[in-house]
Amino acid sequence: MDHYVIKKDTDRDPLGAKIFSNNYEIAEIKKGPELSFILQNRAGDKWNLSSKVHGKIRPFSLAVHDVSRNESREVLTIKDHLFKHNDRFYMFMNHPEGRPLHEYLQSHRYICRLVNFPYTDLADIEHHGKHRLRRYRGVPVGELSGLGIHGHNVKVSKELHDIGLLVAASSYLLYSAA
């Protein structure tokens, strides 16, 4: 699994954070324009992370745009804890299938791949089904732990490798920035 540690940058920028992998600093998060955040890695790639998804500002939602070049391209959309990647649906803070709910109260948190998810697009998740989303149980593909001010840990498996940094930064901003 790829392992990221995101730590709030309280000394330099109270709104910012640094991202580490294998103890090396690989990226940072800082304040962006219009209530968004900017993620930048050491190679100079830049992404804008905004809570405005499908035209609305929503809780537990982020639209991640690659703004490295002049144009802006949406590369990851998280809506109500859910995201789609390579035609598969994933959920942050999901509890794996087969594990008891009371374990959820004490264990790490998971990113799970959802099996047989009945929607084909995030935009399709309409009013009727939205409130039942937390009932879904999936296959764990990532682990989350730790408070951002001390170090938020994000581990992702191979299937999320290509968006691992984006997932890590998003997890920090959505769940652990305090």
Next chain:
Amino acid sequence: MKVEPNRVGAFPFKKSDPQQRKKDFSEVQQPYTEEQVMQEANRCLLCGTPVCIDACPVLLDVRGMNEAVARGDFKTAYERIRETNPLIGVTARCCPQLQGLCEDACVLRWAGQPIGIGLIQRYVADWERKNRQQSPSTITNTGKNVAVIGAGPAGLAAAELLKRYGHNVVIYEELPQAGGTAWYGIPDYHLPKDVLLAEVDKIKEMGIEIKTGFKVGRDVTFSGLLDDNDAILIATGSKDPARLDTPGIELKGVYNGYNFLENVFVNGVQSYLQNPTFELGKEIIVIGGGDSALDCARTALRLSQGNVTIVYRRTENDMPADPIMLEEAKEEGVKFLFLAEPKAYEAQEGKAKVGDSKHVAFAVMNSMQLGGPDETGRRQPEPIPGGEFKMVCSSVLLAVGRSPNSFLTKEAGLKTGKKGSIEITDQFKTSIKNVFACGDVTTGDSLVVKAMASGREAAQRVHEYLMNIEDQHVSFYEKYYTENLYDRMLAGGKAGPPPD
């Protein structure tokens, strides 16, 4: 940071003795003392990005509440949370805070244990009942009339907000008491009814009339109500039980669990105890795996002092019930049988015929095994061939889910969606002009607080429609989020050394 939670293991509150409490309907959850609540509130980090508020469907100002309670300023705490929540005592007790809501989101979960937000909120609500505060003020009367049908959580929350917007509001409720599921569906040991009554009274004090025992479609026509009002908001909830065709289901003693709960609690449990109408016997089976099944079981246990067994077709790990309530049920002696499903019900003399009025004596069960995943990702239960067995029973309570209340939908000719829910637009509009809908009648069974959130959002839309300002709509969340986000982030947080 050294975390010293004021909690009881993973489950967050002290409970009354199970051997005592299973004999009556006294409250299970024990409150904090003043010292405990201030200590607990003081643990709050006052986050710059309070995810606890993000996770609350009604955006309760958890951060503001904790800040005030830590100082002992319960008046300010009450004012802050009352701003978005007119049922704070109800939701403090009924919300599953650790399941996807405020305590689940609390960042202190990463470092130790989340703040006991529910218990802090309960303390503030209980404080207010002893030190009555003024209700929020309303603006100048707009002259618009709105009829709200249904006085459950969605209807009450909607009516309260509509009144604050300045509209004349009347709620029509078919049952003798306001509260909806909070009144007749949640037992007193979980939600004492004086808490709900006090909060309904405060809503009435704002000038909202609640006509109880009044059924739209029977006591007044829907079209008549439409003529007399500028808008109607339907909030009739989820009441239609799931239709099952298990052989023998017509036998005496096989009851709809939701109907059972309603009959026990609708006129107050003390009234039912003097005149019980359900023959439970001493060997009761409850079918289902959700919170209502647990409520049926624990209520039946208290009424019968007999043996109560919950039968669920999947495993304990798959039960959707709140783990805290599950633990409470086990402590009280409720038994559980997993991977079983009723195949038929039989009377003493053998198999029942259709229309037979004999009493149930056995439940014939299929043993189940888990197959491939269904659309929720949970493994689908399948009967094991040759795995039938009989369970002796004196009564059966069925609690396998409900659908949206279809009575008014059919009466008014509203367009329906999935499982008979009223179909609505993003603006909460139905297929009939000037008619809106919200809450469980549009989504199916949900939580009290989610129904309230739906009611509030619908009320906002009704107001914008009546005042012709729909193009100025800004959601509650967007308004909250954009107001001083960065300033709040910069002002928030109090860190300390890492946990041990």
